[in-house]
Every structure is written in structure tokens, then in C-alpha cells.
Amino acid sequence: MTVVRAVETWTLEPLTQYVTEAGARLVLLMTPAGQVLAQSGFSRAVDVMAASALGAAIVASTNELARQMGQPPFAGLTHQGRRHGIFLSAFDTDRGTLVVLVVYELDASSLGLVQLFLEQLVADLRAASPKAGVPKHVLAADFERELNDSLNSLFGR
Amino acid sequence: MSTPHSPLGRALDLITRVRGVRGAMVVSRADGLVVAEQLMEGIKGGALAALASSLAGRLQRAMVSAGLGPSQFWHLQCDQGALLVVPAGEGLLLVAVTEADVNVGLVRLELLRAAETGA
Numbered sequence: 001m002t003v004v005r006a007v008e009t010w011t012l013e014p015l016t017q018y019v020t021e022a023g024a025r026l027v028l029l030m031t032p033a034g035q036v037l038a039q040s041g042f043s044r045a046v047d048v049m050a051a052s053a054l055g056a057a058i059v060a061s062t063n064e065l066a067r068q069m070g071q072p073p074f075a076g077l078t079h080q081g082r083r084h085g086i087f088l089s090a091f092d093t094d095r096g097t098l099v100v101l102v103v104y105e106l107d108a109s110s111l112g113l114v115q116l117f118l119e120q121l122v123a124d125l126r127a128a129s130p131k132a133g134v135p136k137h138v139l140a141a142d143f144e145r146e147l148n149d150s151l152n153s154l155f156g157r
Numbered sequence: 158m159s160t161p162h163s164p165l166g167r168a169l170d171l172i173t174r175v176r177g178v179r180g181a182m183v184v185s186r187a188d189g190l191v192v193a194e195q196l197m198e199g200i201k202g203g204a205l206a207a208l209a210s211s212l213a214g215r216l217q218r219a220m221v222s223a224g225l226g227p228s229q230f231w232h233l234q235c236d237q238g239a240l241l242v243v244p245a246g247e248g249l250l251l252v253a254v255t256e257a258d259v260n261v262g263l264v265r266l267e268l269l270r271a272a273e274t275g276a
Binding site for chain 2: 109
């Protein structure tokens, strides 16, 4: 069974259920800025950092693309490879906009399953999310410590 | 989702004309998405497609592991209806959702005919 690790514990239960039901190989829940709230399936911190940075960049790029086209932001983005599929989606919660990055093996799951159970994940996260507080001003000096703390939480250290 | 005049629409039309059929769909086997559908209200096409394709993948592996070769037709009987599925070509599944007292043989025939015509 894949373990879900979370910086913000309210995400644990919805994400654990999602990983099981959708048969996802890797899942990353983050803010559009790339701050990771929870992860499942990653074994190295460097992979989490790379995936969150790239995922956030893709969301920013596609949002801008949608804006240029005069459209609302895309609901989801999918990429299918030979053995794996990647699905990226952003949605609003009381915690703010969140982004979920899902990697699934084509032998074990499918885009249909990933999308089907995403609806439930979004509903569960919306129900569990804390109300948005005043945005915290992050000082450069705090940033590295906060990043290390988050990574420690994400890998159970 | 599909127009009645498209090949997929015509194939689904023939299946849903059978008495007791509540809907029919063409599903992409690899990704579990709906390609075309004619469903009665209340049937969740997206969920059905995702779960049917997932089940098809697992059944396929079970059949091959048992040395029986790929499945040609499956019939999932439930309390209030049934799910009938026929693989269509390499990448598609034809799915029919029926009532419990449907003529399964007739639906199967229409599904196989539709699969042969390349739906």
C-alpha cells in the first residue's frame, strides 16, 4: 500500500482514499506556486521539488494560454506516454486554489478512473479544507527552513 | 454525444432499439473515456466508461493468465439490470446497460454486429 505523507494533515484522508481508488502511482497536491501540501509515491525529495516546480510552471503556462484565448483556465491537462499517463488539474478550495498532479501506470489505471475519482477528491478536499486565513508574508530567511520542514514532513523524517 | 447519422450513432441506435436496453456506449479501452453514448437519464456515462474499461483490462489479464485467450463477450448480472460488453477492434469496448429481464441473446447479437462493423 502506498503511503501518503502530508504537510497539512487535513489532506491526508481524502488523498489516501484517492490514491487507492484511482490506482495512482504518484500524486502531488500543491498550491499553484509549487508549495507541496501532500505527496504519495515519491521516494526522493529532489523528485518532489522537481515535480512541484514543473507542475506549477505548467499550470501557470496553461492559465496564461487560456487567458490569451479569452477562455477560463483549463480544468485539466493530460499527457499519455507509452507506459504512464500524467494528469494535472487545478481547483478552488477554502484553502485557496490547489493543484493535483497524478502519475498513473496504464496497466493499472486509466485517465477515466483518474478523472472519475478526482471529482470525489475535490469534493472531499473542499469539505475538509480550513478557511483561508490572512496570507502569510514569507521572509527569504524563513523560506529555506520552511522548505526543509515541509520536505521532512513529506518523507516522514 | 454522437449524431444518429454517424457510424457510431447508427451502431448505438441499433443496440438501444432492443427492448430493455437503457443505454449503450462506445468506450476507449485504454483510457476509459466515452467515445459515443446513447444513455437514459440517470446513467453516469463517465463513471460507467471508466469502470468498464478498468474491469475489461483486469478480465483480459485474468483470461490470458488462465490460457483462455482474450474475452469476446461479458455479461455482468446485477439485481436491477445487467452490463453487457463486447470488445470492438483493438481499442474500443461496446457497452450496453440493460434491465434485468432483457433478451440478453438479442443484445449480444446487436453488440457483436456493431463490433463487426467497426463501431
